Amino acid sequence: MSVLKWTYEVDGTDFTRAGEASSNLKKKLRALGIPAEVIRKVSIALYEGEINMVIHADGGVITIEMSPDRIDMILADHGKGIPDIEQAMQAGWSTAADEVRSLGFGAGMGLPNMKKNSDEMRIESTVGVGTTVYMTVYINGGPKKADA
Amino acid sequence: MTPIAFAEKNGLRVINVGCGQERSIEGAYCGDLLSMVMGRAKENDAFVTVMANVNTIAVAVLADVACVILCEGIHFDDMSLTRAEQQEVCVLESDEPAFAVALKLGKELGLC
Numbered sequence: 001m002s003v004l005k006w007t008y009e010v011d012g013t014d015f016t017r018a019g020e021a022s023s024n025l026k027k028k029l030r031a032l033g034i035p036a037e038v039i040r041k042v043s044i045a046l047y048e049g050e051i052n053m054v055i056h057a058d059g060g061v062i063t064i065e066m067s068p069d070r071i072d073m074i075l076a077d078h079g080k081g082i083p084d085i086e087q088a089m090q091a092g093w094s095t096a097a098d099e100v101r102s103l104g105f106g107a108g109m110g111l112p113n114m115k116k117n118s119d120e121m122r123i124e125s126t127v128g129v130g131t132t133v134y135m136t137v138y139i140n141g142g143p144k145k146a147d148a
Numbered sequence: 149m150t151p152i153a154f155a156e157k158n159g160l161r162v163i164n165v166g167c168g169q170e171r172s173i174e175g176a177y178c179g180d181l182l183s184m185v186m187g188r189a190k191e192n193d194a195f196v197t198v199m200a201n202v203n204t205i206a207v208a209v210l211a212d213v214a215c216v217i218l219c220e221g222i223h224f225d226d227m228s229l230t231r232a233e234q235q236e237v238c239v240l241e242s243d244e245p246a247f248a249v250a251l252k253l254g255k256e257l258g259l260c
Binding site for chain 1: 171180182183184185186187191199201202203204206207209210211212227237
């Protein structure tokens with residue numbers, strides 16, 4: 001089974017550049033003829049992830065692996081970590097700065113949006129060490145969401 | 149109706165044509181909280197907002213909306229407009245509030 005793999009460095013110093021990885025991946029997936037709804041889910045989930053990496057973690061590395069039936073996204077940072085993942089997953093919960101909020105983010109929608117737009121999502125985080133988010137979007141249906 | 153046709157009929161300024169002559173407005177979404185917009189706006193919606201920064205353009209691209217309509221006489225900065233040109237995002241401007249623009253969209257879409 002062939003697997004395509006891409007890696008993106010996320011610059012944690014420039015909020016306006018967040019989205020470059022998701023825009024770039026979107027173009028690649030379009031060129032590969034991936035269904036529009038799959039592309040939309042991947043793009044939104046990844047963009048929210050990028051924003052989080054810039055807001056909370058001074059950047060990080062995104063790895064994308066695509067096989068014929070699924071797209072796996074791994075977002076790894078060495079930021080401050082998430083003390084309480086369950087709390088962070090709640091819509092409306094946010095620790096973002098006012099500056100970020102004034103730009104239209106930081107309202108506690110990021111992680112819920114990532115979960116909503118991925119078919120599987122898992123977060124591993126250690127305070128003071130960093131966070132890794134694993135997201136999968138299935139191509140052509142795949143197994144359904146357990147909580148759908 | 150294309151975004152450009154909507155602009156011409158309703159007196160909105162066309163700031164960047166982008167894909168505005170090829171795409172069709174099929175719905176609308178009003179909002180300034182970009183995470184909310186990204187999660188809720190649908191493909192081919194007109195995205196009505198007062199949030200004018202480069203991330204607005206990024207969200208428009210990722211959510212695949214038909215156009216961005218900036219209300220209340222607010223303008224994008226040069227960096228945002230450059231990004232809109234690069235990404236072929238149709239950008240319109242209105243001096244009216246979002247609600248007034250939404251009403252016009254609603255009429256054109258046959259919703260009110």
